[in-house]
Amino acid sequence: MSSKTKYIGAVEIGTSKVTVLIGELSQGRSLSIIGFGECQSRGVLKGSVMDFRSASDATHSALLAAESNAGVRIDEVYLAQTGGHLDGFYNEASANVSAADNMVSAVDIDTVCRLAKAKALPDGRMVVHNIRRPFRLDGRLVPDPEHLVGQRLEVGYWTVHGQENKIADNIHVIRGFNVPVAELILASLASGTMVTSAEDRQNGVLVIDIGGGTTDYTLYYDGCAYTTGVLSVGGSHVTNDLSLGLRLTEGQAEKLKLRFGRGTVAARDKSEKVWLNGDFAIGDRQFPRQAIEQITSARVWEIFEVVKKKLGVTFVPERTSAGVVVTGGTSKLPGIAEAAAKVFGVTARLGEVPGYINENLRDPGFSTALGLLYFGLNSSAEAAVANNRRRSGFFSRLFANA
Amino acid sequence: MSTLVTTNPPTRTWRDIQQSIAPKAMSSEGRKRLLIGTVKSVAALLALGLGGWGAYELFNIWERNPMAIKSPVKSEPVKTVEMRSDGVLDKAWVTRVLALPKNAGLMELDLHALQMRLMETGQVRNAVLTRKFPATLVVMLEERWPVVRIHAQIGEAAPKDLLIARDGVIYDGVCYDPSVIGSLPYLAEVNLKRIRGQFQPVEGMDKVAELLSTARANIPELSRNWQIVSLARYNADGFIIVRSKEIKEIIFGTRENDFYKQIAQLDLVVEVGHLQADHPAVSVNLAIGETQGGAQVPVVFETPSAPASASGANKSPGSKLPAQAPSTRTAPQRPVLFGSIYFPSREL
Numbered sequence: 148m149s150s151k152t153k154y155i156g157a158v159e160i161g162t163s164k165v166t167v168l169i170g171e172l173s174q175g176r177s178l179s180i181i182g183f184g185e186c187q188s189r190g191v192l193k194g195s196v197m198d199f200r201s202a203s204d205a206t207h208s209a210l211l212a213a214e215s216n217a218g219v220r221i222d223e224v225y226l227a228q229t230g231g232h233l234d235g236f237y238n239e240a241s242a243n244v245s246a247a248d249n250m251v252s253a254v255d256i257d258t259v260c261r262l263a264k265a266k267a268l269p270d271g272r273m274v275v276h277n278i279r280r281p282f283r284l285d286g287r288l289v290p291d292p293e294h295l296v297g298q299r300l301e302v303g304y305w306t307v308h309g310q311e312n313k314i315a316d317n318i319h320v321i322r323g324f325n326v327p328v329a330e331l332i333l334a335s336l337a338s339g340t341m342v343t344s345a346e347d348r349q350n351g352v353l354v355i356d357i358g359g360g361t362t363d364y365t366l367y368y369d370g371c372a373y374t375t376g377v378l379s380v381g382g383s384h385v386t387n388d389l390s391l392g393l394r395l396t397e398g399q400a401e402k403l404k405l406r407f408g409r410g411t412v413a414a415r416d417k418s419e420k421v422w423l424n425g426d427f428a429i430g431d432r433q434f435p436r437q438a439i440e441q442i443t444s445a446r447v448w449e450i451f452e453v454v455k456k457k458l459g460v461t462f463v464p465e466r467t468s469a470g471v472v473v474t475g476g477t478s479k480l481p482g483i484a485e486a487a488a489k490v491f492g493v494t495a496r497l498g499e500v501p502g503y504i505n506e507n508l509r510d511p512g513f514s515t516a517l518g519l520l521y522f523g524l525n526s527s528a529e530a531a532v533a534n535n536r537r538r539s540g541f542f543s544r545l546f547a548n549a
Numbered sequence: 550m551s552t553l554v555t556t557n558p559p560t561r562t563w564r565d566i567q568q569s570i571a572p573k574a575m576s577s578e579g580r581k582r583l584l585i586g587t588v589k590s591v592a593a594l595l596a597l598g599l600g601g602w603g604a605y606e607l608f609n610i611w612e613r614n615p616m617a618i619k620s621p622v623k624s625e626p627v628k629t630v631e632m633r634s635d636g637v638l639d640k641a642w643v644t645r646v647l648a649l650p651k652n653a654g655l656m657e658l659d660l661h662a663l664q665m666r667l668m669e670t671g672q673v674r675n676a677v678l679t680r681k682f683p684a685t686l687v688v689m690l691e692e693r694w695p696v697v698r699i700h701a702q703i704g705e706a707a708p709k710d711l712l713i714a715r716d717g718v719i720y721d722g723v724c725y726d727p728s729v730i731g732s733l734p735y736l737a738e739v740n741l742k743r744i745r746g747q748f749q750p751v752e753g754m755d756k757v758a759e760l761l762s763t764a765r766a767n768i769p770e771l772s773r774n775w776q777i778v779s780l781a782r783y784n785a786d787g788f789i790i791v792r793s794k795e796i797k798e799i800i801f802g803t804r805e806n807d808f809y810k811q812i813a814q815l816d817l818v819v820e821v822g823h824l825q826a827d828h829p830a831v832s833v834n835l836a837i838g839e840t841q842g843g844a845q846v847p848v849v850f851e852t853p854s855a856p857a858s859a860s861g862a863n864k865s866p867g868s869k870l871p872a873q874a875p876s877t878r879t880a881p882q883r884p885v886l887f888g889s890i891y892f893p894s895r896e897l
Contacts, residue, residue, distance in 0.1 A: 199574075207576045220582075228563075267560065274562040315566045322570040325582040331563045 153527070154181075156210065156221035157519030158321060159334065160196070161229075162360025162383060163476065164188050165206050166513060167213040169221060170520045175527035178520060180505065182217025184209040193360040193379040194230035194334075196316040203323045210324050223329035224321050225519040227337055228275055229361050231379030232310040238266045239280075239303030251284065251292040255300055263304045273314060276307040276333055278372045288369065307333055307375055330526060335363030335375050337518030342474045342498030342511075345370065352469035353462065353491065354498070355454060356515065357447075357477035359383050364454050366462060374461050378453055382477035385446045392442045393434055399423060407436055408443035410483030447483055451490035464493045474498030476512040626652040628684040636692025637724040638672065643688050646670065655680050671720025672712075695722055695729075696758040697736040697778055703743075715758040717750030732773070734761070734791070738781035753783045756803045760789055763808040768816050771795070788836050795819065795830075802836030811835040814846050 153172040159165065169182030186209035190201030214220060240262030244251050264277050281288045284297035292300055318328050339354035348367040356363040362378040385408065390400035407421050420433040455462060470493040473483055478497055487495035500509055500517055508517060572580055627649055632640045647663055660678045667676040667690070675691040693714035702708040712722040713736060722730060736757070742749040757778055764772035774794040782788040783803070791799040796819070801811050818833050832849040 203576055207578055211578060264560070273565065274560050309563075311561070311566070314563050318563070318566055318568060319570055319574065322568050323575045323579045325575060325579040325586065327568055 151175075154217070154219045154222050155329070155520065155523045156213065156224045156326065157227075157516040157523065158206065158210070158224050159227040159337075159515045159519070160191055160194075160202065160206055160317060160320065161188055161358050161476075162191050162194060162381065164359070164512070165209040166516045167206075167209045168508070168513070168516045168520055169213050169217040169219065170523060171217075171219070172524065172527055178524040180508065180517075180520065181219070182213040183508070184211070184213030184216060186212065188359075191360070193381075194358075194377070195232060195313050196320060199316065199320065202316075203320050206320050207324050210326070221326050223327050225330045225332060225523045226317060226321055226328050227334040227515050227519055228309065228314065228317060228331050229334040229358070229363055229377055230309065230313055231361065231377055232313050233275065233307060233333070233375075233377045234309070235305055235307045235375055236266070237303055237305050237374075239263055239301060240265075241299055241301040244298055244300055249296045249298055251295050251297060251300055253293060256282075256293060259300050259302050260304075263302050264306070266306065268308050271311050272308045273311045274306055274308050275314065275331060276305075276336070276375075278305040278307065278336075278375070279303075280305065280371050280373065281369050290370075305372065305374060330522060332519055332522050333363070333365075333375055334358075334361075334515045335365040335377070336372060337516075337522060338363070338474050338498070338514040339365040339367065339372070339472075339518070340521055341500050341514045341518040342472050343367065343469065347469035347472070350468040351463075351466045353454075353458075353467055353471045353493075355451070355471060355473050355487065356475040356498075357381055357450060357473065357483075358475045358515075359477075362450050362454065362475075364458075366458060366467075368466055374458060376454070376457050378450065378457070380446075380450055380453065382475075384450075385443050385477065385480075388442050388446050389439065393438065395423075403434065403439055404443060404480075407439045408480050409440045410447045410480045410486040411444050411489075412437065412440045413482060414440050443480060444482070444486060447477075447480065447486050448490060451487055455490055462491070464491065467491075467493050470494035470496065472496055472498045474511045474514045478511045625655060625684040627655050627658070627686050629686070631681070631685055631687045632690070633688070634690035634692060636672070636690065636694065637726075638690055638692060639724055642723055643667070643690070647686075647688075649686075655682065655684055655686065658686065670723070671714075671718050672723060674714075693718060693720065695725070695733055696754060696761060698722075698730060698733045699736045699739070699741070701741060711748075713751055713754055715754055717752060717754040719748040719751065734775045734778050736780065737777045737792075738779040738790075751780075753780055753789070753803075756783075757789060760791075760801055760808045763812055767809065767812050771816065771819060786836070796833055798832040800832070800834040800836045804836075818846060818848055 151174045153175075155170050155172055155178075157166075157168045157170065159167075165186045165188050167182075167184040168180055169184075170178045171181045172178050186205050188202070189205045190196060190198030190203075191205075196202045210221065240259055242255060242259040242262060244255050245258075246252055246255075259282075260279070263279075268274065280303045281290055282292045283289070283301040284292045284295055285299055289295060314331070318331070321328050335354060335356050338356040339348075343352050343354060349370040351368045352366075354365045354367070358381045360379065360381045360383050362381055364376050364378075365372050366374040382404075386397060386400045386404050389395060389404055389408070390397050393400065393403070395403065403421075403423065414437040417435060417437050419436045421436045421439070422431055422433055424431045471484075471487045471491050473487050473495060474497070477483070484495040484497050498511055498514055500514055504517060572583060575583065630640065630644055630647070630649075632638075632643045646667055648666075649658070649663075658678075658680070660680070664676045664678050667673045667678075667688070672693055673690050674693050677689040679687045679689075681687050693716070695712035696715050697713050698710045699713055699719065700708055701711050710722075710730070711719050712725075712730070712733070713719050719741070736751070739751060741751070757780070761772070761775075761778070764775070771793070775791050776794065777792040779790040779792065782790060782800075787803045789801045789803060791801065793799065799815060801808065814835050815833060818830060830848050830850055832847075834847045837845075837847065
């Protein structure tokens with residue numbers, strides 16, 4: 148590895164599968180996806196590690212597969228964080244501008260930001276993200292208030308926090324592979340960044356990532372993530388419903404879900420039947436298609452309803468011009484976007500990754516891992532810019548020709 | 550207006566979680582990576598330490614005895630000198646000239662200096678010296694071959710014969726067969742120049758060499774009797790004058806650069822001269838007389854003795870020649886018999 152090339156791994160330890168992508172980061176400015184590894188998840192329930200050894204084995208298998216696919220060793224990992232233990236709150240602070248001429252300085256910004264972030268958490272909880280909303284200077288929204296003139300500077304932070312031990316478990320699974328975790332990123336933020344454009348986020352968009360065991364959502368207004376949340380309900384619940392409703396094993400239910408499940412009921416003929424396996428072997432049975440669709444759509448509908456309820460008054464359809472974007476493995480259910488549109492009362496669509504992503508990685512199940520790589524690239528670019536700024540200081544310039 | 554800010558202790562973030570993990574908790578791959586990482590770190594530290602120690606030692610040696618660093622690696626003394634040459638020089642001569650010190654190590658030899666020593670003799674055109682480990686010095690020589698010899702006296706020393714090669718280099722011939730040296734004609738009427746004890750190359754030797762080699766190839770009998778080659782008129786007229794036992798002066802021209810033609814003309818002149826043995830040719834000038842249709846070669850015949858000349862005064866030696874036979878001249882200051890032989894160009 149050359150000193151200017153870094154291999155970063157994007158790891159999503161989900162309830163149903165572990166996904167690893169490896170990106171080659173050149174000079175902190177360009178990223179190429181060079182490796183991919185996937186493994187069925189074990190020891191993970193609703194996004195939280197329940198069996199450390201099983202979860203480690205599955206994750207390490209995926210990491211090894213990705214490394215052998217890429218032919219390189221991962222230097223650091225960007226890890227997706229999800230799970231029902233994650234929660235968030237909004238806190239805002241205000242400060243008077245300190246300068247006599249009322250020009251906002253970097254100190255003022257720092258002060259108000261520290262105030263907004265300084266809220267004590269209950270024991271055993273720790274911050275995963277502090278997501279800043281736009282500044283307000285005398286009531287007007289400004290992206291960067293420095294050098295602007297005003298009297299009162301306000302800022303709010305959406306703080307995402309989680310249970311310390313569950314976050315630590317996630318990190319230790321990766322550390323068991325002897326690779327450091329460079330960044331912990333909320334799964335919904337990662338996927339949201341990938342499936343929406345900056346314009347969507349500016350106009351207001353709700354991203355719902357329905358995974359196997361959890362549903363993550365992020366509501367964007369004014370280009371920022373306003374609210375995030377995690378529900379401990381996902382695609383596995385749809386499978387479970389089918390299993391209970393049709394008296395099937397989990398495997399059979401999963402098969403039926405993938406073949407005939409829908410987000411909305413489309414079958415009009417109650418007598419229409421579908422075969423379980425379709426091979427006419429002993430044990431192959433017929434099920435009414437409408438029943439399958441009713442079961443799956445009911446659960447999908449419920450998920451959306453819960454998301455809407457959790458968002459509460461924060462979700463304003465009029466401010467969400469870009470509508471709802473559904474992504475994640477479960478979003479492959481036909482008609483799911485229609486269901487979302489009906490529940491939220493805005494337009495809805497399936498999430499699509501940008502066109503420059505390879506065809507093999509355009510599946511909605513990869514949006515989180517791709518988003519992690521995107522974060523990795525951005526954080527490296529920011530670090531590179533910060534380094535350049537540091538280098539171009541007074542002394543650097545003074546001795547530039549030495 | 551300033552605001553005094555008091556904040557709670559900073560909230561804990563996920564970065565506060567210790568990422569270190571006991572090797573026991575690692576998977577086999579993790580332990581393998583840990584081991585590789587540790588080995589790499591140790592190796593890097595060792596390399597760094599060794600490098601530092603080496604630098605320290607080197608510095609110490611430099612401080613104490615710089616020659617210990619400068620002197621080359623000790624090697625075995627030279628036991629054998631292998632010699633290959635395209636000439637006559639032998640191994641004894643090479644050993645004598647190289648004069649290697651006793652027990653001189655193979656690596657200690659200054660090959661360039663030895664090469665210069667060999668080439669200073671003049672007889673060696675090029676010398677290549679190579680080390681063949683463990684203890685052999687290989688010498689490959691490319692020698693000069695003599696074209697003529699010259700009798701010269703250097704300072705107060707006794708006069709001696711020196712040899713001149715095709716490139717004009719003058720040298721003492723060594724290891725040649727005396728008969729080879731004896732067969733070489735002498736070079737006469739040439740100014741030798743010496744700079745810093747070294748003779749400067751003689752100009753025109755390439756032409757002389759070409760002439761002699763053409764003569765040896767085509768008229769070996771005649772050329773064997775050539776005794777002196779003179780370059781007296783080389784610079785002024787471009788003539789090479791050869792003195793032989795049969796003809797006192799044969800003048801060759803170098804401007805046309807066709808010695809073969811001149812040698813053929815000479816052969817014919819000598820052949821005609823043999824028919825009149827009483828008047829052998831004294832001078833043959835092959836350098837002039839070129840015409841459009843052939844060549845006019847002025848030949849001076851020997852002046853006959855008085856009675857003979859009286860009896861033969863009306864008999865022209867050229868009378869037996871074709872229409873262009875030489876006419877008789879009787880002027881006392883000029884040769885008595887002067888002939889011109891015509892060579893139609895197609896006969897040559």
